[in-house]
Amino acid sequence: MAPQGRSARQAGGSRPKIACADPGGRPHWRGRRSGTGGTFTLELKTLGWGPFFASSFEPYAREGHRPGRVTAVHRGAYVVATEDGEVTAEVTGRLRHQAAGPADLPAVGDWVCLHGGPDFGRTAIVAVLPRRSAFSRHQAGKVTREQVVAANVDVVFLLSSLTGDLKPRWLERYLTMAWESGATPVVVLTKADLSDAVDEQVVEAANVAPGVDVHAVSVVTGQGLDELAGHFEPGRTAALLGSSGVGKSTLVNHFLGREALATAAVSADGRGRHVTTHRELFLLPGGGMLVDTPGMRELQLWSADDGAREAFDDVASLAAGCRFSDCRHQAEPGCAVRRAVEDGELPADRLAGWHKLQRELRALEVRHDQRARAEQRRRRRVVN
Numbered sequence: 001m002a003p004q005g006r007s008a009r010q011a012g013g014s015r016p017k018i019a020c021a022d023p024g025g026r027p028h029w030r031g032r033r034s035g036t037g038g039t040f041t042l043e044l045k046t047l048g049w050g051p052f053f054a055s056s057f058e059p060y061a062r063e064g065h066r067p068g069r070v071t072a073v074h075r076g077a078y079v080v081a082t083e084d085g086e087v088t089a090e091v092t093g094r095l096r097h098q099a100a101g102p103a104d105l106p107a108v109g110d111w112v113c114l115h116g117g118p119d120f121g122r123t124a125i126v127a128v129l130p131r132r133s134a135f136s137r138h139q140a141g142k143v144t145r146e147q148v149v150a151a152n153v154d155v156v157f158l159l160s161s162l163t164g165d166l167k168p169r170w171l172e173r174y175l176t177m178a179w180e181s182g183a184t185p186v187v188v189l190t191k192a193d194l195s196d197a198v199d200e201q202v203v204e205a206a207n208v209a210p211g212v213d214v215h216a217v218s219v220v221t222g223q224g225l226d227e228l229a230g231h232f233e234p235g236r237t238a239a240l241l242g243s244s245g246v247g248k249s250t251l252v253n254h255f256l257g258r259e260a261l262a263t264a265a266v267s268a269d270g271r272g273r274h275v276t277t278h279r280e281l282f283l284l285p286g287g288g289m290l291v292d293t294p295g296m297r298e299l300q301l302w303s304a305d306d307g308a309r310e311a312f313d314d315v316a317s318l319a320a321g322c323r324f325s326d327c328r329h330q331a332e333p334g335c336a337v338r339r340a341v342e343d344g345e346l347p348a349d350r351l352a353g354w355h356k357l358q359r360e361l362r363a364l365e366v367r368h369d370q371r372a373r374a375e376q377r378r379r380r381r382v383v384n
């Protein structure tokens, strides 16, 4: 994991100005060529830097640290984009030690404080700056731990393929998590060229996702791609989420204008092959950034109270008419939500989806409590 020296970056001087691939397909982070020294500088603004991060970075700046944005994580090694190009860095033992869980370590999209660099040997990540937003899930496995899928994301594209049935519960769950993350969700229905009921499917999705943009797209016909690109903006970060095989990497390749990522046909039963195995942030030629992610086998909620409220905006506003303010819309008298279902105003499976989510959130609360108690016991043991 040799740090990339200046000479390595200079060698690519004739390449296009932004993220471009070498023959190995690895993206390079580079920006304007400045001055006559031949060093590359990438304006931090281009990467999404702004007053929010600058203010928490201040104390680190005084200590001579540099800021950078994590673009990929490979087994303990972090690829970080900085003003003078891409570096490979490791977290300091201290940061690792202080982390209460994986969520405290850098994730793709995080702004980090760097120490050292090409001229001083190894680059170390000494701190992770507070996140503006974070898309989190339960880490796969039995232990309750938060895993940050992508940090500082402004827009979350939720992809579902038009070749299969829309899974309303899936969409509700992802919408909940997207709202909870602090990002704005956008529903993207892929492979429009393979469906002959696109309009109906768009309406169906829009019903599950009130107030959310729904785009039907196809990389084969080009349908909807310009509209989708309308969500990109310099300094803004979008992340692609969805099951394996829905076409996430294909979209990244399209918007990058090159085959940066491997893609593969879905198997005969319609399942994806889990081609992408790690998350990565790319800078788009026209400005803005896009995070590709592996298709998730398991997407468990982390915490989603506010997110659930937004994803079920329709249920929430009906609930205002319930007799009891803590109505669970089950057997309570004067329940406005169940009345709306009876009157055909609210689809019954919308309410069923809401109930399912509430059950999950309660189960999650219990697990959080258990974990908090275990953590307390551990701390006591350490102290004694």
Ligand SMILES: Nc1nc2c(ncn2[C@@H]2O[C@H](COP(=O)(O)OP(=O)(O)OP(=O)(O)O)[C@@H](O)[C@H]2O)c(=O)[nH]1
Binding pocket: 190, 191, 192, 193, 194, 217, 218, 219, 220, 242, 243, 244, 245, 246, 247, 248, 249, 250, 251, 262, 263, 264, 265, 266, 272, 273, 274, 275, 276, 277, 293, 294, 295, 296
């Ligand atoms: N017909 C058609 N095929 C598409 C479209 N978009 C993607 N595909 C195909 O769908 C397959 C899966 O695409 P990928 O981009 O690898 O899917 P992914 O979401 O990145 O999958 P994972 O990396 O496994 O999570 C590939 O064979 C693509 O060529 C589309 O708009 N139309």
Ligand SMILES: [Mg+2]
Binding pocket: 248, 249, 250, 262, 263, 275, 276, 293, 294, 295
């Ligand atoms: Mg992929």
Ligand SMILES: [Zn+2]
Binding pocket: 319, 322, 323, 327, 328, 329, 330, 332, 334, 335, 336, 337, 338
């Ligand atoms: Zn009610």
